Amino acid sequence: MVAVSGGADSMVLWDLLVRAARWRLVVWHLDHGLRAEAPQDAALIIAQAARYQALGFVPGDVIVEQAEVGALARRWKVSLEAAGRRQRYARLAEIARTHGADAVLTAHHRDDQSETVLANLLRGAGPVGTAGIAPRRLLAGDVALLRPLLGFTRAELRAYASAADVRWLEDASNRDQRHRRNHLRHVVLPLLEADTPGIAAGLADLGERARITAGQLEAVVDVVWQRSFTPEALHLEGVGDLTAQQRLQLWRRLSLHLGIACERAQLERIDRLVGGALGRRLHLGRWLLLRRGRTLAWELARPPRNERLVAIPGPGDHCFAGEHLSCRVLARPAHITFARNEAWLDAASCTWPLWWRSADPRDRFIPLGAPGNQTVVKFLSTRGVPSRLRPQASVVADAAGIVWVPGFAIAERVKLGDATCNVLHLHWTPACAAPAQPTVPPLQDDPDEQR
Missing domain, CATH: 3.50.40.10 (Phenylalanyl-trna Synthetase, Chain B, domain 3)
Structure with a gap:
């Protein structure tokens, strides 16, 4: 299954898969309901499928959907970018399962990697965040999420598109510098590249090296997590023996489990809570974290109002x-x-x-x-x-x-x-006693892009 926006990168990925003719494809496109010209993207994809058929290729099953991302952002109280990303990955997982797809492919490339590493460094990310976008991870169940174009730059993909007569549309919103990613892409990185030529490639390489370190860090934390985690609390035996970076990664794992922000400042607050006196508590999102004896426990701080x-x-x-x-x-x-x-x-x-x-x-x-x-x-x-x-x-x-x-x-x-x-x-x-669940959908933003 391949996600296609109508932009150059995803159209190139689709073209490569069609010409390889090795897999049965499902092509999925989402109209985010944010741009008046968005229907042109869907029309381009449908027209491209017809072109492939005329040339004797099998384009795959094309699925076009629409979502009101603005309304979702308001409901979930997140940015438009975060709401769109959350909706995309949720639907990709659902459709992949429905169609029996083994993998979902997206068209992230080397420049996306550079931007992600830079954005996460500016946010104070540690080794895991600096690792940037993973070339492969599990999306849901046994469905893999693959990024096969991470080794190619944006310029190389555009050159292929021109040579192979791949048509695409430019999304005007990609130049809206009110969005942080666009500001980094069009202002910050060009300034850095002018001052230090090759810095974009260096950032991508840093991401690759950090991934090795992050893998080692994850292995240590995974052992502690498997030994210490219960549905209601995390046992703290042995946590004091971890390094500061290992502890922050453990708190990041807990934050992802609870569906709360993984900003470094939040993780450091959890670390101070655990290292402090018994009986202390910390509100994070919907959750109340409590230091109890040899455990760190959690419960919903503000249960959803019972609107019956x-x-x-x-x-x-x-x-x-x-x-x-x-x-x-x-x-x-x-x-x-x-x-x-x-x-x-x-x-x-x-x-x-x-x-x-x-x-x-x-x-x-x-x-x-x-x-x-x-x-x-x-x-x-x-x-x-x-x-x-x-x-x-x-x-x-x-x-x-x-x-x-x-x-x-x-x-x-x-x-x-x-x-x-x-x-x-x-x-x-009364209803059977069970842990209350947050009303925000549990699917997290892509951890590779938001570390």
């Missing part, structure tokens, strides 16, 4: 996010056993419909037996619910307000009295 709103028009069963709520109107039993996950209410004191919804910080009610009115937030606090978990709480309410906070207490106004004949029985089954 389930209408209950009458008795019946209702589900939300793996939880279950049953409602039954019964004649008052002679004997009632009270449990944490069920409520017995005076049916005459409740009005239909009921609503099973998220707790609002402004909600107020009088809990059973309480001296007065209080907010749900204060009520949960007095019951020992940590502040980070309170957004997950739900309530059952009618038009007059809360009748039950599942798992905690009913409202005073709906308690059973001497005159109660019929009861409203509510039974709540």
Whole structure:
């Protein structure tokens, strides 16, 4: 499978694969929804496939897709570049699996390598980041991601395109210097090359040498990771024996696992946390890292808000996010056993419909037996619910307000009295306990390009 943008580099890669005629190809193109002229790229690719067929070649199956990358960037709270990269690699992995492709090929070349190494050096990258773009890595499962053109410069690929009559389109956004990569390509590297001829090639060579060092570093860290990692914590025995660079790589591995930024400053903060006093904690992204005894533990610092709103028009069963709520109107039993996950209410004191919804910080009610009115937030606090978990709480309410906070207490106004004949029985089954997952898609930005 080959990713083709319509630019010179990817069109050359496609041409080389078609002329080699050794593999069944799937050609994939993504319109990012950012440029008015983007449909011209898709049209060029379709036309090129027709040209290959006319010349007796097999161009492969062409797939053209569109994504609103701007909307994805806003939803994921990342840059347009990062959102586009994330979407591209996610779809490449999915389509490769769907079509049974063994490998995905992209057209990264030697100049891309130089730019990546320079960008990562300016960000303070260590040996792994300096290694730049990997010529080969796993994309997903057993699907490999290959970059076969890393040994060629942009100029060499353009020369091939001209000689082989490969047509391409220039993307005007590649000259927009508001993007960091474009600024490095069109301003910084030319200045460096003018001052020190050959520096671009030297940066690419530095990446190759750093890859050897990075491989040795990864081997050491992998042993520690396999020995120390559990789904809830990292055991710290032996971590103190690692060098500073090995520890930073270990924290980078942890950051990738948790889906948080791998900037060097972040990794150094983790290192200081581990080397500091017990009980210290650190917020990174959605996660709270905690120094506990001989471990570094983590948990979600801000669980996604429980945005439920389930209408209950009458008795019946209702589900939300793996939880279950049953409602039954019964004649008052002679004997009632009270449990944490069920409520017995005076049916005459409740009005239909009921609503099973998220707790609002402004909600107020009088809990059973309480001296007065209080907010749900204060009520949960007095019951020992940590502040980070309170957004997950739900309530059952009618038009007059809360009748039950599942798992905690009913409202005073709906308690059973001497005159109660019929009861409203509510039974709540919580979702199975499982680690909460971030709402941002788990696929990481390409680690080779963003180290």
